[in-house]
Amino acid sequence: MERREALKKIAYLMGGAISATTMGVLFESFTIYDPEKNTYYYSANDEEILAEFSEIILPTTAKSPGAKAAGVGAFIPLIIKDCYPSNLQEVFKNGFVTMLNKCKTKFNKEFLSLNTEEKNQLIVELKQQAIDTNSEPSFFLLARDLTILGYFSSEIGCTVAREYLPIPGKYDGNVEYKPGQKAWAT
Amino acid sequence: MNINTDLKKQNTYDAIVIGSGISGGWAAKELTEKGLKVLMLERGMNIEHIKDYDSAMKAPWEIPYAGKLTEEQKRTHPVQIRDHIYGQANENWWVNDLECPYTEDKRFDWYRGFHVGGKSLMWGRQSYRLSDHNFEDNARDGHGNDWPIRYKDIAPWYDYAEKFAGISGQNENWPLLPDGQFLPPMDMNCVEKSVKERIEKHYNKSRIMTIGRTANLTVPHLGRGSCQYRNLCSRGCPFGAYFSTQSSTLPAAMATKRLTVRPYSIVNHIIYDKETKKAKGVMVIDAETNESMEFYAKIVFVNGSTLGSTFVLLNSTSEAHPNGLGNSSGHLGHNLMDHHFRCGAEGSAEGFEDKYTYGRRANGIYIPRYQNFNGDKRDYLRGFGYQGGASRGNWHKEVAELDFGGDFKETLSRPADSWTMGLGAFGEMLPYYENKVYIDHSKKDKWGQPVLAIDCEYKENEAKMREDMMYDAAEMLEAAGIKNVKTYDNGCYPGMTIHEMGTARMGNDPKESVLNKWNQMHEVNNVFVTDGSCMPSTACQNPSLTYMALTARACDYAVKELKKKNI
Numbered sequence: 001m002e003r004r005e006a007l008k009k010i011a012y013l014m015g016g017a018i019s020a021t022t023m024g025v026l027f028e029s030f031t032i033y034d035p036e037k038n039t040y041y042y043s044a045n046d047e048e049i050l051a052e053f054s055e056i057i058l059p060t061t062a063k064s065p066g067a068k069a070a071g072v073g074a075f076i077p078l079i080i081k082d083c084y085p086s087n088l089q090e091v092f093k094n095g096f097v098t099m100l101n102k103c104k105t106k107f108n109k110e111f112l113s114l115n116t117e118e119k120n121q122l123i124v125e126l127k128q129q130a131i132d133t134n135s136e137p138s139f140f141l142l143a144r145d146l147t148i149l150g151y152f153s154s155e156i157g158c159t160v161a162r163e164y165l166p167i168p169g170k171y172d173g174n175v176e177y178k179p180g181q182k183a184w185a186t
Numbered sequence: 187m188n189i190n191t192d193l194k195k196q197n198t199y200d201a202i203v204i205g206s207g208i209s210g211g212w213a214a215k216e217l218t219e220k221g222l223k224v225l226m227l228e229r230g231m232n233i234e235h236i237k238d239y240d241s242a243m244k245a246p247w248e249i250p251y252a253g254k255l256t257e258e259q260k261r262t263h264p265v266q267i268r269d270h271i272y273g274q275a276n277e278n279w280w281v282n283d284l285e286c287p288y289t290e291d292k293r294f295d296w297y298r299g300f301h302v303g304g305k306s307l308m309w310g311r312q313s314y315r316l317s318d319h320n321f322e323d324n325a326r327d328g329h330g331n332d333w334p335i336r337y338k339d340i341a342p343w344y345d346y347a348e349k350f351a352g353i354s355g356q357n358e359n360w361p362l363l364p365d366g367q368f369l370p371p372m373d374m375n376c377v378e379k380s381v382k383e384r385i386e387k388h389y390n391k392s393r394i395m396t397i398g399r400t401a402n403l404t405v406p407h408l409g410r411g412s413c414q415y416r417n418l419c420s421r422g423c424p425f426g427a428y429f430s431t432q433s434s435t436l437p438a439a440m441a442t443k444r445l446t447v448r449p450y451s452i453v454n455h456i457i458y459d460k461e462t463k464k465a466k467g468v469m470v471i472d473a474e475t476n477e478s479m480e481f482y483a484k485i486v487f488v489n490g491s492t493l494g495s496t497f498v499l500l501n502s503t504s505e506a507h508p509n510g511l512g513n514s515s516g517h518l519g520h521n522l523m524d525h526h527f528r529c530g531a532e533g534s535a536e537g538f539e540d541k542y543t544y545g546r547r548a549n550g551i552y553i554p555r556y557q558n559f560n561g562d563k564r565d566y567l568r569g570f571g572y573q574g575g576a577s578r579g580n581w582h583k584e585v586a587e588l589d590f591g592g593d594f595k596e597t598l599s600r601p602a603d604s605w606t607m608g609l610g611a612f613g614e615m616l617p618y619y620e621n622k623v624y625i626d627h628s629k630k631d632k633w634g635q636p637v638l639a640i641d642c643e644y645k646e647n648e649a650k651m652r653e654d655m656m657y658d659a660a661e662m663l664e665a666a667g668i669k670n671v672k673t674y675d676n677g678c679y680p681g682m683t684i685h686e687m688g689t690a691r692m693g694n695d696p697k698e699s700v701l702n703k704w705n706q707m708h709e710v711n712n713v714f715v716t717d718g719s720c721m722p723s724t725a726c727q728n729p730s731l732t733y734m735a736l737t738a739r740a741c742d743y744a745v746k747e748l749k750k751k752n753i
Contacts, residue, residue, distance in 0.1 A: 056590060056591070057590040057591075057594075058590070058594070058595040058598075059591065059592050059595065061592045061595060061596060063596060063599070064595070064599065066595070075252070078251070079251060079252070079254060082251065082256045082257060082258075083251055083254045083255065083256050083257060084257070085257065123590060127588050127590070130588060131588065135588075141588075144588070144590065148585065148598065149252050149254075150252060151595075152580075152598065153246045153247055153249075153252035153253070154247050155245070155247040157247075158245065158246050158247060161595065161598075161599040162580075162599055164245065164246070165544075165545070165546075166243075166245065166416070167414050167416060168414065168415040168416065168544060168545035168546060169414050169415065169545070170415055170544070170545050171372060171373055171415045171543070171544065171545035171546070171547040172373070172543065172544040172545060173373055173374060173375020173376055173377075173378070173543050173547070174373075174375060174376040174379075174541055175541065175542050175543065175544045176540060176541065176542070177539070177540050177541055177542035177578075177601070180600065181542065181600065181601075182599055182600060183580045183598075183599060183600050183601040184543075184546075184601075185246060186246065186417070186546065
């Protein structure tokens with residue numbers, strides 16, 4: 001029975017660790033329906049800003065185009081508007097506006113005029129805030145999670161960054177993994 | 187000319203089958219193949235094989251909202267969203283909960299699919315026989331009523347069902363999980379093979395691990411194509427590679443030219459004839475026009491899923507059957523059971539960093555029950571089996587660490603370094619008389635029908651079992667060399683495994699049961715019920731294969747009795 005007690009302890013600790021990650025924000029779907037309607041409209045300019053934001057999270061590299069090319073700029077507001085309850089839409093919108101204001105106070109520029117170094121600096125700050133607030137839902141967490149989701153479910157993410165097999169035709173659970181080989185998209 | 191007589195003749199068949207899912211499809215096939223003219227009634231829309239599998243060939247980027255549910259879908263499907271079954275890719279195959287409400291005296295997650303094929307289109311396809319140990323458990327420990335059959339009664343029908351449905355798997359000669367007529371087994375991956383070897387060695391073969399027995403074809407079978415390893419089964423298979431009504435039983439029944447399928451036909455009740463003491467037909471509400479109509483037949487097979495069938499029977503009241511058709515025992519609607527799951531352990535496998543997989547296998551491994559058997563004694567009754575598997579996933583700890591940038595993207599584009607291996611248990615639930623459903627007349631569905639109320643809960647035996655479901659899994663994984671083993675119990679409510687059973691149970695004693703050993707109503711001998719509602723106990727195996735075998739067996743009996751003019 002001692003072993004069982006030890007396992008119980010591990011279960012408890014792991015349980016705590018898991019709930020603190022951002023994976024919870026992305027995958028624990030928000031199953032409580034909230035009847036309040038969102039009225040915030042994301043303009044083409046907003047989508048452009050979100051595209052640039054997502055490009056910092058998952059930028060174009062030598063191996064594959066980034067989140068902007070994958071259409072994440074339009075994907076984020078679509079999901080926020082149609083798939084999130086109003087309280088999280090509110091969190092997202094407020095954080096988005098705060099970020100835009102910060103560009104003006106910190107750099108005296110519009111977001112779209114920031115250079116890559118400045119955008120990185122901004123996002124490092126947002127990331128630190130998310131860590132400091134123990135990963136409470138925020139604009140940064142939602143936008144980053146949706147960037148990852150949107151990118152890896154896009155055609156570019158599935159077929160260029162990863163590899164997609166529409167009809168594998170067979171299963172082999174013991175193939176050699178070549179270093180650097182792409183993950184299968186699903 | 188009497189128009190009413192003509193209409194009556196036009197609406198008269200040899201047999202009516204209520205429902206078109208796994209057991210309804212089998213009933214339609216068996217009865218038509220034995221020469222009967224059959225009407226199969228389905229309450230929902232038609233779904234045509236392949237043609238109507240709208241998302242089957244869609245790539246991930248073609249699925250709306252990257253698969254996430256919209257707020258509107260959550261609004262109209264408040265029950266279906268409770269677990270991760272209802273998804274964007276096949277969302278119109280799940281019931282609109284607002285149109286079809288029910289009452290939860292206690293939480294019960296009722297997952298329903300109203301369309302031709304029913305849940306046979308979305309089922310998990312795991313197919314296991316029950317053993318004599320299962321058939322004897324009720325009698326042995328006194329919970330529930332004794333099964334009126336033993337393994338020898340159903341064994342030839344398991345053979346028959348497996349040969350037609352096409353079940354792939356491995357014979358193991360395990361006493362609690364009888365062997366079958368299997369197509370070649372799917373392969374275990376390298377980690378699963380290692381875990382199997384180490385578990386079986388550690389426990390000296392008192393526990394075994396086998397590849398899942400699944401209704402997916404590993405070779406072409408009876409004109410259907412073999413599995414292409416896409417793991418998109420729940421969208422419908424364009425290759426017909428898994429068993430469903432559409433891929434298998436419906437084409438066989440249609441080939442006889444004796445089957446009529448009528449979608450959008452909600453059976454409200456079975457019409458009882460007090461002169462003949464038989465059912466003479468059914469009253470149907472057309473789901474599109476709200477019009478009601480009657481159909482007549484010599485025999486009625488009730489296959490509307492456990493709770494759907496039970497509703498129809500409870501709603502079929504008459505002077506002779508004031509508490510529901512064939513319910514003088516008072517057991518109709520009682521003894522509701524489900525399995526319980528969401529409980530087990532997982533960890534990481536090291537030493538396989540140079541191995542990966544090709545193809546997506548819609549199957550895992552199975553560890554059949556070993557508890558309370560052959561010297562293994564627990565402080566609860568019955569037992570559980572495990573489903574699980576190993577995989578090399580995509581996500582990395584960097585996701586949790588809020589990383590971003592080019593290196594982060596490259597990391598996410600590659601598989602994880604290590605493999606994970608998990609075991610999740612499916613536990614048996616005891617039959618309790620007080621776990622029940624009944625008709626709630628205070629609420630109405632979209633068509634003005636009263637609704638079902640469900641009052642069901644797991645009890646102490648299940649709670650005790652869950653401890654072992656977690657820790658046995660952890661111990662086995664550790665014995666198999668798996669690292670970072672952690673247990674989980676994500677909680678479970680009845681209904682969640684979608685294995686609801688028991689509300690019109692079989693038995694030898696008409697005072698204790700609704701159906702006899704042929705799935706025939708004790709009191710109304712031309713009514714047969716062969717879906718999950720007939721089960722006196724759940725065992726811990728996935729039950730659909732047993733419904734197939736029982737249905738084929740009952741059809742054989744029914745037609746013989748019909749020919750002998752006994753019904």
